[in-house]
Amino acid sequence: MSSGIYIATAGAVAQSNxxxxxxxxxxxxxxxxxxGDRVTFREALSAARSPDVATVGAxxxxxxxxxxxxxxxxxxxxxxxxxxxxxxxxxxxxPRYTRAGNFQLDDTRALVTADGFHVRGEGGAAxxxxxxxxxxxxxxxxxVSADGEPVGKLExxxxxxxxxxxxxxxxxxxxxxxxxxxxxxxxxxxxxxxxVNVVRGVVDLVKVSRTYESLMRVIQGYHDIExxxxxxxxxxx
Amino acid sequence: MFRSLATAASGMEAQQTxxxxxxxxxxxxxxxxxxxxxxxxxxxxxxxxxxxxxxxxxxxxxxxxTEIGLGTRLVTTSRELGQGELHQTGNPLDVAIEGHGFLPIxxxxxxxxxxxxxxLQVNAEGRLVTADGYSIAGDxxxxxxxxxxxxxxxxxxxxxxxxxxxxxxxxxxQIATFANPAGLAAQGSTLFxxxxxxxAAVLGTPGDGGAGAIRxxxxxxxxVNVVEEMIDLxSGQRAYEINSRxxxxxxxxxxxxxQLR
Numbered sequence: 001m002s003s004g005i006y007i008a009t010a011g012a013v014a015q016s017n018x019x020x021x022x023x024x025x026x027x028x029x030x031x032x033x034x035x036g037d038r039v040t041f042r043e044a045l046s047a048a049r050s051p052d053v054a055t056v057g058a059x060x061x062x063x064x065x066x067x068x069x070x071x072x073x074x075x076x077x078x079x080x081x082x083x084x085x086x087x088x089x090x091x092x093x094x095p096r097y098t099r100a101g102n103f104q105l106d107d108t109r110a111l112v113t114a115d116g117f118h119v120r121g122e123g124g125a126a127x128x129x130x131x132x133x134x135x136x137x138x139x140x141x142x143x144v145s146a147d148g149e150p151v152g153k154l155e156x157x158x159x160x161x162x163x164x165x166x167x168x169x170x171x172x173x174x175x176x177x178x179x180x181x182x183x184x185x186x187x188x189x190x191x192x193x194x195x196v197n198v199v200r201g202v203v204d205l206v207k208v209s210r211t212y213e214s215l216m217r218v219i220q221g222y223h224d225i226e227x228x229x230x231x232x233x234x235x236x237x
Numbered sequence: 238m239f240r241s242l243a244t245a246a247s248g249m250e251a252q253q254t255x256x257x258x259x260x261x262x263x264x265x266x267x268x269x270x271x272x273x274x275x276x277x278x279x280x281x282x283x284x285x286x287x288x289x290x291x292x293x294x295x296x297x298x299x300x301x302x303t304e305i306g307l308g309t310r311l312v313t314t315s316r317e318l319g320q321g322e323l324h325q326t327g328n329p330l331d332v333a334i335e336g337h338g339f340l341p342i343x344x345x346x347x348x349x350x351x352x353x354x355x356x357l358q359v360n361a362e363g364r365l366v367t368a369d370g371y372s373i374a375g376d377x378x379x380x381x382x383x384x385x386x387x388x389x390x391x392x393x394x395x396x397x398x399x400x401x402x403x404x405x406x407x408x409x410x411q412i413a414t415f416a417n418p419a420g421l422a423a424q425g426s427t428l429f430x431x432x433x434x435x436x437a438a439v440l441g442t443p444g445d446g447g448a449g450a451i452r453x454x455x456x457x458x459x460x461v462n463v464v465e466e467m468i469d470l471x472s473g474q475r476a477y478e479i480n481s482r483x484x485x486x487x488x489x490x491x492x493x494x495x496q497l498r
Contacts, residue, residue, distance in 0.1 A: 012494075016239055017286075017305060019490065023241030023483045024280070024306030027248025029476045030255060031278040031309055058286060062301040073275075074319055102277055104315060105417045107436035114277045114312040131416060131439070132446045134336070162289045162300045168282040169312075175290060198479050209486040216493040223497065 008218040010055040014041055015212040017059045022208060026201045032114075033068070033100025033170045034194040036201075037061040065161060068195035070187060076136050077103045077111070080192040081156070085184035086164075088120030088155030089113055089171060095120060096171040097157060097164065099192055105129060111144070115169055120155040127152035138188040156183035239491065240284070240307060245483035247308030251278050252477035254311050259469045262461045270321070270354030270427040271459040273466075274314045281307040316419050321460035323452060329386045330357040330365070333457040336449025338412035339421075339429065341374035341440065342367055349374060350428040351413050351421065351438065353457055365394075365408075369426050377408035388453040392443040412448035413438040 018039045025036040042057045070080045079101030081087070086097035096117070103119055106112045110126040111119040118126040121144075129136055133146030142154035163176030258276040265271040289302035323333045332355035334340070339351035352367060360366045365377040379386060383396035383405075392410035415421060420434030431438055444450035 016241075016490070017303070019483075019487060020240040020244065020305045023239075023244040023248070023487070024308060026476075026479050026483055027244050027251065027309045028278070028280050028306070029248070029479070030251060030276075030473070031280055034280055037304070037306065059303060060287075060299065060301055061304050073317070075317060100279070102315070104419050107416050107420060107434055109416045109436075114315065115279065131414075134447055162302075165285070165289060165302070166280070166283040166304050166306065168306075169279040175288075198476065202479060202482065205483060205486050209490055212490045213493055216497060219497055 005219055005222040007055045008215045008222070010057075012212055012215045012219070014056045014059045015208050015215065018204070019208045019212070021059075021061055022201055022204045025196045026198060026205075029194050029196045029198055029201070031100075031170060031194050032102050033098060033192050034196065035066075035068070035099065036064045036194070036196040038064050063161070063164070063166070064195055066195050068193040070190045071193050072190055074189055076138065076188050077105070078189060078191045079103060079138055079154075080187045080190040081184040082187055083182070083184035085156050085158040086172065088124070088157060090118040090120050090124065090126065091171070094173075095124065096167060096173055097159070098170050098172065100170040101186075102191055121152040122155050124155070125152070127154070138186055140185045140187070142183070142186045154186065156186070158183065239487045240305060241483055241487045244306070244308040245480045245487070247281065247310065248480035248483070249477055251276075251309045251311060252473050252480065254314075255469065255473040256477070258314055259466050259473060263463065263466050263470075266459050266461045266463055266466075268354075268427060268459050269356055269456050270352055271461065272316050272318050272321075272353070273459070273461045274316050274423075276314050277312045278309050279312045281310055283307065316421070316423070317460065318418050319460050321457045323455045324458050325454060326456050327454050328356075329388070329454060330359070331355060331454055331456045332357060332388055332410070333452045333455040334412065334443070334449040335452050336444075336447075337418070338414045338441075338443070338448045339418075339438075341411060341413045341438065342371045342428065343374050343376075344371055344428075348430075349438070350424055350430055352427050352429065354427040355451075356456055371428075373410065375408055375411060377410075379407055383407070388451055390444050390450040390452070392451050410443060410451055411440045412443045412451075413440050414447050415439070 021037045021039045028034040039059045041059050089096045089098050102114050103111050110128045121127045127144050129146050138144050142156050143150050144152050157178040164172040165175050167173050255276045258274050262273045283304040283306050286303040290298045293299050342350045356368045359379050363378045365373045386396045388394050394407045395404040397404045416436030421429035422432050424430050441448040
């Protein structure tokens with residue numbers, strides 16, 4: 001058997017992974033604080049078999065670090081981050097990090113995410129707004145104040161690009177230590193929209209499906225060659 | 238089969254929900270005391286095919302992993318409780334709440350509901366009721382001979398009665414505030430019900446503490462902004478369309494695979 005058919009198959013598998021990643025990006029085009037994935041491919045040498053033959057790996061996804069557009073909402077508890085970094089969130093599984101700042105108050109007037117997890121203040125404590133507070137404001141450095149009195153400061157952290165792992169629910173788990181450097185600035189009354197560019201999504205979609213189609217032609221070609229070989233060479237004269 | 242089929246389906250479902258929420262907001266653009274809702278989404282779980290930092294051989298580690306997302310889900314339809322514009326009506330029984338809080342209403346079942354629609358009226362028994370006929374908590378009655386009803390910022394209702402030189406106090410409106418008003422359950426007819434997420438209602442004097450003040454002769458209109466809703470409508474419809482393209486692309490790719498042989 002020719003090894004070309006396996007190379008084309010590896011390519012098709014890689015393209016189907018790329019399609020899945022593109023589908024997830026497009027499905028999350030309306031998810032607050034969502035950062036899309038970019039798929040990159042890497043050749044995998046199969047030098048053991050032949051130095052000339054290389055195949056493609058299944059693809060690597062890299063989180064697109066570009067910030068999404070900021071949309072004004074006029075709600076003081078809608079927070080967006082300007083610059084690299086995340087809000088800290090306390091979940092039953094430990095601290096998690098998010099860029100989705102669509103926060104609310106729960107029945108104890110603690111600041112929570114849309115999924116109901118407490119937003120971490122500095123040191124990990126929850127931030128609670130006193131019941132008599134009329135005006136809640138969040139400053140650019142993350143200080144939350146009620147009627148002008150500071151009641152807590154949001155935990156704002158930065159990580160190296162590869163040091164976070166996706167958890168779903170626009171949450172990330174840290175796989176490394178927070179990085180020093182200027183924390184991101186908080187913009188109150190705004191939300192960071194999904195950074196997915198649907199135009200690029202559609203272009204990716206066309207590219208992926210056409211590449212896949214070509215690879216299917218390659219597989220079909222090998223199939224034709226081999227069936228012809230079996231037919232012509234296998235027939236005794 | 239491709240994960241993308243289910244992923245794109247979750248995206249279409251999400252956009253459909255967004256459209257439903259937007260449609261309800263637009264339908265209630267002229268409903269007094271209406272608070273618009275906003276659909277919030279989050280991404281689903283990720284299938285980690287190779288974690289970041291996994292060894293790639295030769296002592297090197299992968300700087301980024303392979304994580305394929307599986308779509309989106311609706312997290313909440315959060316209610317935006319921002320103040321709607323106050324419109325002057327001149328009707329002495331129209332009241333608007335300027336600030337936080339709700340008017341408590343007694344439903345015929347005896348339960349209490351809360352509203353910000355202050356278009357009040359007097360029913361056949363002289364009782365102060367909402368436009369739907371539910372009485373305002375506290376059973377405030379306005380006698381038929383009462384003239385020049387005035388409602389103060391602190392909720393005190395008074396009227397001048399023939400034969401009395403001093404205005405007579407008829408009752409007092411109260412304002413209910415909640416720890417988490419976004420957690421209230423919408424009942425329709427601009428009524429809300431207390432839930433465990435909202436916390437218990439705290440009754441207070443209008444204008445005191447966190448409670449809003451009463452403005453007589455005014456109504457709070459819907460806080461829906463039509464331009465914003467139209468933009469949501471357009472973006473939702475297009476996102477739906479593009480998600481359906483993903484399904485089409487996945488279908489074509491599967492078709493090509495099926496034709497191999």
